[in-house]
Amino acid sequence: MTERENRLLEDILGFVDQSNGLSGELSKEGFVTVHQSVDGKKFRFSISDLTEVLRRQDSDGQPFIQVNFSSGRKVLFTDNLVGFKPQEIGGLDMGKIPRVVTTPDLLSVFEAIEEGLSAEQVMDHEVDILKKVYQSILVGGEEVGFDLAFERKWLSRLVPCRLRVTA
Numbered sequence: 455m456t457e458r459e460n461r462l463l464e465d466i467l468g469f470v471d472q473s474n475g476l477s478g479e480l481s482k483e484g485f486v487t488v489h490q491s492v493d494g495k496k497f498r499f500s501i502s503d504l505t506e507v508l509r510r511q512d513s514d515g516q517p518f519i520q521v522n523f524s525s526g527r528k529v530l531f532t533d534n535l536v537g538f539k540p541q542e543i544g545g546l547d548m549g550k551i552p553r554v555v556t557t558p559d560l561l562s563v564f565e566a567i568e569e570g571l572s573a574e575q576v577m578d579h580e581v582d583i584l585k586k587v588y589q590s591i592l593v594g595g596e597e598v599g600f601d602l603a604f605e606r607k608w609l610s611r612l613v614p615c616r617l618r619v620t621a
Contacts, residue, residue: 466519492534504524
C-alpha cells in the first residue's frame with residue numbers, strides 16, 4: 455500500500471470508527487468493507503481505487519466524508535449510512551428524487567409500491583414511476599459497491615393486488 459493510500463484509508467477508517475452506525479473491516483487482499491448497522495448492508499471497495507477523501511458538513515452542521523474513487527464513483531459516509539447517487543433511468547425525472555440516496559430508501563420505495571398496488575384505485579402511472587425510482591436506487595447502489603441481489607428480487611416477487619373480494 456502506498457503512503458497516499460494509507461493516508462486515505464486512515465481518514466476513512468477514522469471516520470467510520472467514530473460513527474454511530476458504521477463499522478469497518480480491512481482484508482489482507484486490500485479491500486475495505488463498511489457495514490451499516492441500520493440495515494445490515496455492506497459496502498465494499500478496493501483501497502487501490504481510492505483517489506480522494508473530503509471532509510464536509512451537511513446543512514445541519516453534521517460532519518460527513520465524501521470518498522472519490524478512480525472509477526469516477528463517489529460515496530458519502532455519514533454517521534449511520536453510506537450515501538450514493540441514484541442511476542439515471544429513462545423516463546424518470548431525476549430532479550424529483552434526491553441527489554443522494556441510501557440503501558434504506560429501497561425499502562421505503564418498495565413499501566410505497568406495495569401501497570400503490572393494493573389501493574382501492576390503482577394508479578398505474580404512479581406505480582410505474584415508483585418502480586423506476588426503485589430501479590434507479592438499486593442500480594446506483596450496485597454500481598458503487600453494494601450487494602443488492604436480495605433487493606433486486608423484491609419487485610419480481612411482488613404480485614399486483616388488483617383482484618378484490620366482493621360481497
